[in-house]
Amino acid sequence: MSANHDRANLLEVRGLTKIFGTLTACDHIDLNIAKGEIHALLGENGAGKSTLVKMLFGSLEPNSGEIFWDGKAVNITSPGVAKRLGIGMVFQHFSLFEALTAAENIALSLNDGSPISTIAAKARALSYSYGLPLDPESLVGDLSVGERQRIEIIRCLLQTPQLIILDEPTSVLTPQEADKLFETLERLRAEGKSILYISHRLEEVKRICDRATVLRHGKVVGHCNPRQETAASLARMMVGNEVKAVVRAPAEGIETAPALLEIRGLTRKPATPFAIPLKNVNLNVRAGEVIGIAGVAGNGQGEFFEAVSGEVLQQDAGSVRIRGKDAGALSITGRRLMGAAFVPEERLGHGAAPRMKLSENLLLSRHATDGKSFVGSGGMVKNASVYSAAQRIITAMDVRKSAPDPEAAALSGGNLQKFIVGRELDRKPSVMVVNQPTWGVDAGAAAHIRQALIELARSGSAVLVISQDLDELFELSDAIAVMHNGELSAPLPIAEATFEKIGLLMGGAEPGHAEHTMETA
Amino acid sequence: MMRLELVKRPQRSALFSVLSPFIAFALTMIAGAVLFALLGVNPLEAFNIYFIQPVSEVWQLHELAIKAAPLILIAVGLSVCYKANIWNIGAEGQFILGGIFGSIIPVLFPEFEGPLVLPLMLLLGMVGGALYAAIPALLKTRFSTNEILTSLMLVYVAQLFLDWLVRGPWRDPQGHGFPQTIQFGDSAVLPELMPDAGRANWGFVFALVAAIAIWLMMSRMLKGFEVRVLGSSPRAGRFAGFGFNKMVFFTFLLSGALAGLAGISEVSGAIGQLQPVISPGYGFTAIIVAFLGRLNPLGIVAAGLVLALTYLGGEAVQSALGISDKVARVFQGMLLFFVLGCDTLIHYRIRLIGFAAPKLEAAPKLEEAR
Numbered sequence: 001m002s003a004n005h006d007r008a009n010l011l012e013v014r015g016l017t018k019i020f021g022t023l024t025a026c027d028h029i030d031l032n033i034a035k036g037e038i039h040a041l042l043g044e045n046g047a048g049k050s051t052l053v054k055m056l057f058g059s060l061e062p063n064s065g066e067i068f069w070d071g072k073a074v075n076i077t078s079p080g081v082a083k084r085l086g087i088g089m090v091f092q093h094f095s096l097f098e099a100l101t102a103a104e105n106i107a108l109s110l111n112d113g114s115p116i117s118t119i120a121a122k123a124r125a126l127s128y129s130y131g132l133p134l135d136p137e138s139l140v141g142d143l144s145v146g147e148r149q150r151i152e153i154i155r156c157l158l159q160t161p162q163l164i165i166l167d168e169p170t171s172v173l174t175p176q177e178a179d180k181l182f183e184t185l186e187r188l189r190a191e192g193k194s195i196l197y198i199s200h201r202l203e204e205v206k207r208i209c210d211r212a213t214v215l216r217h218g219k220v221v222g223h224c225n226p227r228q229e230t231a232a233s234l235a236r237m238m239v240g241n242e243v244k245a246v247v248r249a250p251a252e253g254i255e256t257a258p259a260l261l262e263i264r265g266l267t268r269k270p271a272t273p274f275a276i277p278l279k280n281v282n283l284n285v286r287a288g289e290v291i292g293i294a295g296v297a298g299n300g301q302g303e304f305f306e307a308v309s310g311e312v313l314q315q316d317a318g319s320v321r322i323r324g325k326d327a328g329a330l331s332i333t334g335r336r337l338m339g340a341a342f343v344p345e346e347r348l349g350h351g352a353a354p355r356m357k358l359s360e361n362l363l364l365s366r367h368a369t370d371g372k373s374f375v376g377s378g379g380m381v382k383n384a385s386v387y388s389a390a391q392r393i394i395t396a397m398d399v400r401k402s403a404p405d406p407e408a409a410a411l412s413g414g415n416l417q418k419f420i421v422g423r424e425l426d427r428k429p430s431v432m433v434v435n436q437p438t439w440g441v442d443a444g445a446a447a448h449i450r451q452a453l454i455e456l457a458r459s460g461s462a463v464l465v466i467s468q469d470l471d472e473l474f475e476l477s478d479a480i481a482v483m484h485n486g487e488l489s490a491p492l493p494i495a496e497a498t499f500e501k502i503g504l505l506m507g508g509a510e511p512g513h514a515e516h517t518m519e520t521a
Numbered sequence: 522m523m524r525l526e527l528v529k530r531p532q533r534s535a536l537f538s539v540l541s542p543f544i545a546f547a548l549t550m551i552a553g554a555v556l557f558a559l560l561g562v563n564p565l566e567a568f569n570i571y572f573i574q575p576v577s578e579v580w581q582l583h584e585l586a587i588k589a590a591p592l593i594l595i596a597v598g599l600s601v602c603y604k605a606n607i608w609n610i611g612a613e614g615q616f617i618l619g620g621i622f623g624s625i626i627p628v629l630f631p632e633f634e635g636p637l638v639l640p641l642m643l644l645l646g647m648v649g650g651a652l653y654a655a656i657p658a659l660l661k662t663r664f665s666t667n668e669i670l671t672s673l674m675l676v677y678v679a680q681l682f683l684d685w686l687v688r689g690p691w692r693d694p695q696g697h698g699f700p701q702t703i704q705f706g707d708s709a710v711l712p713e714l715m716p717d718a719g720r721a722n723w724g725f726v727f728a729l730v731a732a733i734a735i736w737l738m739m740s741r742m743l744k745g746f747e748v749r750v751l752g753s754s755p756r757a758g759r760f761a762g763f764g765f766n767k768m769v770f771f772t773f774l775l776s777g778a779l780a781g782l783a784g785i786s787e788v789s790g791a792i793g794q795l796q797p798v799i800s801p802g803y804g805f806t807a808i809i810v811a812f813l814g815r816l817n818p819l820g821i822v823a824a825g826l827v828l829a830l831t832y833l834g835g836e837a838v839q840s841a842l843g844i845s846d847k848v849a850r851v852f853q854g855m856l857l858f859f860v861l862g863c864d865t866l867i868h869y870r871i872r873l874i875g876f877a878a879p880k881l882e883a884a885p886k887l888e889e890a891r
Contacts, residue, residue, distance in 0.1 A: 311759055333762030344760060353754040355533065364750060364761045367743055379742045407533075 009068070010035045010194045011056070011087075011163055016065030018051050022402075025051040027218040028065065033163065038185060038195045040205040040226060043215035044238050044442030046412040049198055052215070053165055056196075057089045058082040088161030090152045092168045096140045103136035106155045123154050130157070130184050141273065145297045146177040153184070164188065165196045170204060171468065172297045175503040182208050200238075200443070201471075202231040216240055239443055246450045246475050249458055251289050254478065259284040260462035261340070261431045262321040266314065268307055276300035278307065281488045283481060285431070285462040290454060291491055292477030293466040294502050300486035301466050302345065305435045308464075309342040310335040322431055333368045341365075341429035343421055345436040345466075347413060351420045354409035358401075359383070359390040361408050362423055369427060389426070397422035398448065414441040421449050425456060432456055435466045450476050470499060484508045527869040537866040542813055542824070544866070545859035552855050562842055570841045571834035581833070583719025587791050588829035590724035591616065591800070593822055594783035595807035597728075597735045598776030600816040604739065606752040607772045611657065611672030612780040613804025614679035615650040619781025620788040621683060622649025624795050627709035628691050628702045638708045642785055650781015651774045653679065658773035662766040668773075676804065684797045691795065702795040711790030724786035729822065731779055736818035748772070780804060801832065802850075809857040828853060 013031040017024065026048045033039045043049045054060040056067070058076040067074055069085050076082050082089075096105050103120035110119065120136035127134040132150045140148060149172060156164060166185075170178040185195055185208060199205055205212060205226045212226045214237045222237050229237075261284070268278040278300055285291045295301055306312045308320055314328035321327060322338045332342070342365075348354045352361045363374060363386055374389070376382050387405065394401070397418040401411055408416055417438065424432060437453065438446035453476060457463040466483075467473050473480050479491035482505035489505050554564035575581055595612045602609040623646030626638055657671040688700040696703070711722045739745035751758035751768050758765065788799055810828050814821030835849025 309760075331762055332760065336762070342760075346756075349754045350756045350760055353750050353757040355753050356750070360746065360750075363743075363746060364757060367746070368762060375743050379744055381741060381743055381746060383741075 008035055008071070009033065010070065012068040012071075013052075013056070014066045014068070016052065016055060016067065017063050018048075018055060018060060019063050024218050026055070026062075029215070029218075029220055031213050031220070033194050033196060034211075035162075035194055036189055036192045037210040038189055038197055038208055040209035040212035041196055041198045041215065042200070042202075042205065042212055042234060042238055044200075044414075044444070046217075046414065046442065047215040047238070048218040049215055050167070051218075053089070053167065053196070053198065056082070057087060057165065083159055083161075086160070086162035087165065088156035088159055088163070089165040090149070090156050090167065090169060092171065094148050094152055096148055096151060098141035099139070101137055101139055102134060102143070102151045102154075105140060105151060106136070106158065109155055110158060119158075122158060126157055127154050130154075130187060131180065132184055145172040146174070149173070149181075161193070163194045163196065165198070167198045168200070169197075170199065170201060174296055174506040175470070175499055176507055177296075178204070202226075202234045205234065206231065214238055235443060244444075244447050244451075246447055246454065248454050248476070251458070251478050254286050254289045257287040257289070258324065259286050260323050261285040261308075261433070261464060262324075263308065264319050264321065265316070266304075266307060266319045268303055268312070268314070271303075271312070276303055276486045278303055278486045281486075283464075283488060283491070285464050287430070287460050287462055288457055289478045290457045290463040290465060290476050292473035292480040293464065293483050293488070294470060294473050294480055294506060295466075295468065295483035296506050297468050299483050301435065301483055303486070304483065304488075305342075305344060305433065305466060308433055309340075309344070336365070336369050339430040341424035341427055341432050343424055343432075343434040343437065345439065347416050347420060348409060352408040352416060355407055357405045357407055358394065358399075358411075358419060359387045359405050361419070362386055362390045362393065365423060366427065393419060393422040393426050396426070397452075414445040417441050418445050418449060421452065425452055428456075428459075429461060431462045431464075433464045433466075436469075437465055437467065438469070438472060439467075446472070470502060473502075474499075482506055524874055526872045526874050527865065528872050529869055530867075533867050537863075538815060541863040541866055542815065542820070542860060545813070545856060545863045546827070548859040548863075549852065549855045552859075553852060556848075556851065560844060562844070567838060567842065567844075570837050572830060575830060575833035575837050580719040583715075583721035584833060585826060585829050586719075586721040586725040588832050589825040590722075590728045591783035591787050591803040592807050592810045592828055593728035593825035594724070594731055594786070595776075595780045595804055596810035596814065596821045596825060597732050597818045598779030599807055599811045600814070600818060600821060601735060601739065601748055602772040602776050603811060604752045604816055605748045605768055605772050606755070607769055608669045609654065609657070609672050609773055609776050610669050610808065611654070611675050611804070612776065612807055613800060613802065614672070614676035615653045615777040615780035616784035616787075616800055616804045617676075617679040617683050618653040619646040619650035619784030620795065620799050621686065621784075622646055622652075622781065623785025624691075624702065624705075624788055627705040627789075628795065631703060631706055634706055634708045636708070638706075639711065639789070642709060642789060643782060646781045646785025647778040648781070650784060651778040654773040654777025654780070655770070658770045662769050668769075680798075683795070683799070687795050687797050693794075700797050704794050705789060709789060710793060711786055713790075720791075722786070722790035724783070724790050727782060727786060728825070731782075732818040732822050739818065744771075780807075806832075806853055809853050809860070812857060813860050828856075831856075 009032045011033040013029060016026055016029040018026040029052055041049050051060060055062045056076065058078045058081050067076060074085060103116050103123060106123055107116055107119050123134065123136045127150065132153060134147065134150045134154060149169065169181060173181060188195060197209055209226050212224050213220060214222045216238060226234060263281055263283040266278055266281040270277045276299060281304065293301065307314060310330055310332035314320060317326040317329040319328045322335055322340050325338065327335050327338060344350045353364060363381065367374060374382055374386050390405065399415045399419045401415060421437060434453065437449050441449065450472065453463050453465065465473065465476055477494055479493050480497050480502055481491040482489045482502060484506060485508060492501065557564040557567040576585055595616060599609060599612055623642040625645060626633060626642050653675065656675060657668045660666040660671050661668045687702055691702045693701055693703040711724060713720055713722050739748065747763045748768065750761055751763055751765060755765060783803065788795060792799060806828055810821055810824045813827065814824035831849045831852045835846040838844045838848060839846040
């Protein structure tokens with residue numbers, strides 16, 4: 001089915017504008033979504049995609065502009081109104097209670113007083129008819145991320161929407177799971193439902209979307225048929241200029257280089273009922289190389305990062321070794337002093353304190369390693385030198401901001417990530433561990449960060465990158481290991497790795513990886 | 522129809538972090554005027570007696586300083602706790618234990634005199650307050666008990682312990698059975714600053730020094746940074762390598778020591794002996810002082826003076842108008858209420874929105890169609 005401009009528009013948006021303070025997040029956006037089409041919304045981070053979608057779903061109120069639904073002007077004042085109109089949304093970040101069952105979670109959002117058993121039966125029927133098998137009685141905490149997404153989709157479908165908005169739906173799926181999702185979307189389209197598909201994965205968009213609207217800096221820069229475009233031409237529309245390709249120089253002499261980060265038989269019991277236990281994880285990262293860890297979210301990557309960074313200590317001091325010395329019993333500060341640096345997944349509230357200035361956030365991870373230059377006698381902070389170091393990082397990483405030293409929360413995600421990565425790179429660490437280096441970061445900034453990580457490795461450091469983005473890992477890594485259910489596969493050299501091989505490992509296909517044997521403590 | 526909507530500001534408003542206490546104070550005045558009017562008193566006259574007359578003469582300013590000193594000392598300590606998101610509500614108990622510990626020398630060793638006595642008393646007072654504050658800290662870090670409950674409950678233990686001491690083992694044998702200890706000797710009494718002008722003692726100086734020292738720590742030192750990081754984003758604090766349990770002990774010991782210092786200063790300076798009751802609720806009122814002062818030690822100095830005035834004014838309206846001095850508590854309560862309420866303005870804007878009619882009509886129509 002291809003785009004048909006004669007068909008009636010289900011949703012028509014005219015001149016929709018949203019202003020936050022001095023920033024015009026959406027500037028006179030025009031958008032038409034026909035009945036029975038999959039419409040892609042493309043744009044870098046900060047282009048205004050989320051703001052636009054929030055206005056369509058009623059969680060933000062536009063400053064001006066009109067929305068027509070089935071030809072009638074409507075005012076979507078709340079998500080409730082949007083749902084009644086027939087707009088459903090599947091968010092990128094799920095809002096599910098882990099301690100409740102799938103059916104109970106669905107009942108909470110339907111809120112129409114029908115008994116759980118009825119809802120469970122409906123959900124089960126619906127899930128099978130769309131090829132998204134789901135057991136409504138299972139606890140959300142026991143489910144994989146892909147299965148949790150199914151709950152969100154089923155929950156949305158139960159409200160019989162005419163328009164379904166999907167925000168980056170494949171970012172948490174294995175390639176095989178994503179294929180299944182696409183089949184479902186194509187069925188929905190065949191039934192005449194419309195889908196607004198937000199993604200930055202251009203290949204996907206080319207594969208399933210009929211039309212695309214591209215946003216840049218809050219403005220519509222073009223409508224196109226993605227099937228007639230190339231990934232490069234779409235990227236150019238989004239970014240406004242060519243995205244520099246990441247260059248990975250061949251790593252030389254890695255085999256003989258010393259391992260700067262060694263993980264030996266790392267085992268960790270789950271700290272909470274919903275945490276993943278780590279089982280005998282082994283890995284060496286040598287000077288000069290980038291090792292990638294792939295895996296579907298929630299398979300122990302977070303637990304692994306905590307253990308390696310020293311936010312959680314190990315009982316066996318030898319299970320984490322940095323530059324040839326046992327570090328398992330050392331705190332994160334101790335490990336930093338040994339030359340390691342860490343970038344966590346969550347930017348706000350973990351990697352950075354949201355309500356603190358960038359210069360203070362520099363001090364956050366470097367107060368001990370740069371004690372001499374940042375902290376004077378009597379524990380007084382040398383604000384001037386911290387400030388100038390922060391400015392140095394801001395310049396080096398091209399961090400764009402509205403004030404000389406703004407609060408971390410005032411930066412866009414991509415710019416804050418550039419700062420957080422730059423904060424560690426500025427130290428020239430000999431071991432760098434990064435969790436989701438470019439999650440939610442625009443293409444230009446992502447290329448910048450990836451290039452910087454490769455250069456750090458080539459200058460003789462060991463770099464470990466944990467990511468859910470396979471494209472990224474293939475671009476960065478000299479070898480890729482896969483984490484599944486708390487176990488880590490042996491790293492595959494990049495020359496031997498393919499999407500299919502890694503995808504199968506992510507699904508738990510390697511012998512010795514039991515299929516979904518998650519114990520719940 | 523109109524409705525109010527709170528709109529989140531992109532950055533906290535510097536203007537409203539300064540204005541909010543003043544708006545709160547104005548709202549308290551309005552509510553207070555209504556209160557006085559309902560009691561059948563002319564609000565203007567009442568305000569004059571409550572807020573103006575108690576500070577119209579120099580000796581009265583000294584009284585104000587005496588009341589403000591413990592409030593400021595306790596509140597600057599509490600501000601560090603609260604910035605770290607740790608909730609010490611038991612400063613009243615730590616104040617009492619500071620008073621008791623500091624009184625060990627003048628009560629049990631009255632013959633020990635000289636210039637060493639007073640510094641030792643003050644030191645013991647701080648130790649007493651800190652030790653008493655260590656109990657909720659230990660319970661929190663070892664057993665994850667809620668420090669709000671434990672520190673509050675320990676206040677009543679302290680009050681009863683003091684009551685038992687002055688009626689029992691520490692009672693003055695020559696005191697005609699009154700529940701009080703012996704009068705402290707000269708070298709155990711905190712000297713007055715300007716004996717000719719009024720009764721204000723060195724306690725007020727301690728309060729100012731503590732306020733400046735804590736201000737320096739919080740704004741300029743790594744320790745203060747640690748407090749702020751752990752308080753605002755604990756996970757980022759752990760990533761920075763700051764230990765939360767250590768912070769619990771640090772803040773409790775610090776605030777306990779300052780409350781203890783306030784306690785012994787009050788006993789040794791303003792009272793001169795131990796009595797069954799040594800505080801008109803300073804430890805609780807200091808919580809209001811801390812928030813009214815925006816948890817900023819310098820703001821707390823100003824807030825301490827304001828709250829000290831509510832005590833003096835309460836006494837004044839009682840004698841002049843025959844209104845219960847509980848009215849002081851009412852004023853303090855309203856002030857805290859409005860301060861916390863006005864803090865919303867720092868992070869949010871208030872917007873007035875008129876309901877547009879079509880918004881309500883569009884949705885139901887469609888529901889009928891389905």
